[in-house]
Amino acid sequence: MKKYLVLLIFTFVTVTGNGENRFPKPDFESGYRYPEYTYEVPDETLWISLDLVALAGLMGVVAYSVLRKRKRMPVLIVSAISLAYFGFFRKGCVCSIGAIQNVALALTDSSYAVPLSVLLFFMLPIAFTLLFGRVFCAGVCPFGALQELLNVKNYRIPRVIAKTLEIIPWIYLIVALLLAVTHSAFIICRFDPFIGIFRFGGTVSMILFGAGLLILSIFTGRPFCRFICPYGAILSLFSRVAVWNVKIVKKPCINCDLCRHACHVDAIRPPYSNKIKENRTVGVRRILIYLVTLPLITLVGAVTLRTSSDLLSKTNKKVQLYDIVTDNNEQNPKDENYELEAFLGQGGKVEELALEVNEIKQKFKLYSTVAGAVIGIITGIMLINLSLKRTRKNYEIDDAACVNCGRCFEYCPQNR
């Protein structure tokens, strides 16, 4: 019975396969000539150059207005321009956030080259961040701009919850890199919450997700940037060591707490005096605990992701195909299974596919172990960071979290 069914599929495939010349070419007697079609390839050079000029220009404007002029208005104007141009006009693709995956793929796959424009989209914001802090996030990124413009109220998320959620961008980034370098999926693009809004269309779930984030961003600052955006995670590293950073006030601080209330991303730390003097043995023990727990968390991360590598590999199309093919060899073939039809039609062999899938799964095992370890290290460092207590005399900006929006110095009474 099974044999019969397979035979049936084969005949079906040969009939529906690519058409050969069943009918001879006609001999026209009326002097008919074949029409000529030319299909144009759009020349995007001009638009892409404009994109890059706009990207660098707008970041320059933000940097100048925030660092030199210390004004918030230009940031808002830049936000509006970027939202209109990068968001609704250029439809937000390719963006710097998604470009992470292309660059990662180019670094690991020898046959994949990333177009110069995509590389620049990835690198320009990083270069600017290294110089001036997260000026890209401020308003040049259409996602940030959208949330910035919508934000009216600033309900503070409790620090415990905020700090826990801040790990998500890192996990998202690492998993996205893992799936990108294994040629499985570009999840940053697929789960992009705002692209549907820019395009006025998309899957219902993504639009709802995007709309939910936008409603949230009315009441609290930039939920996407803080708790989801993987590019923000990368930029926060560069912002931490930026050459020039925003200062709240150049005159003496009067500790009025207004800037901290104004900050919608919770990037301003209040003064704190660390009164508890730690004695030497306690300090040594603390460092020892760090040294033990960090490798432990790393190990836990690596083992967890390694064991789930099989599950992760199911995102790969070849692995999915293999599952479909083997499933159908066991059960009755479904009457309309395009995957199987195409696989058999292209003369695919199950054994070859099995070998390929095995290779992919091995790759997944290796990469997910590394990914798990990295997630572990990051979690560990974040935990250690939380336990460190530093004395602050004045209100200080946490450079990693600051998005250069310019709210704090607008509110500061010393700046008037």
Added chain:
Amino acid sequence: MARHTENKSNPATRRKFLRTCGAFIAGGVALTVSGITLKKLETEEPDMFWQIDPEKCIFCGRCETDCVLPVSAVKCMHANKVCGYCDLCGGYYRSSVKELNTAAENLMCPVGAIQRKFVEEPYFEYTIDEKLCTGCAKCAKGCNSFGNGSLYMQINQNDCTNCNECSIEKVCPADAIKRVKASGAYDLKES
């Protein structure tokens, strides 16, 4: 001795030093990453567009439904030099039509995007109105099943928004959608 205590009591200078080190490391990483990717560009032409390989396409119809655009960027294209110019066309008429007239219920294309023009006995010239085509691939399937296979699916690069991840590619059962280089933006059927 005095200097020593001053250094100790001023962690800001230590922090500043660490920060400078960090800046150099970060700059180095950024430069290396761009260096490696740039060097690759010298030898390899980057893939720019999405395109369908007509040899692989099995006309499943997912192009119509899975494109992010309201009307899919995938269109039917026609290779006249492959076409048999038949009257009874497998891409034009539905199979099992009783009468060969151009009433809508007899035609394969649901949106009336295939037009035909009488050339000479017994030949008809078929053209696709791409503005109407939704990329459902019904005609291409008919043509490839019963005819020469001159109707085939391609992505019109002027419509395609060139997403970083093509949502049709993710569901294409035949793996027919691939990134192509700008020089090969259309994989046209000829002769």
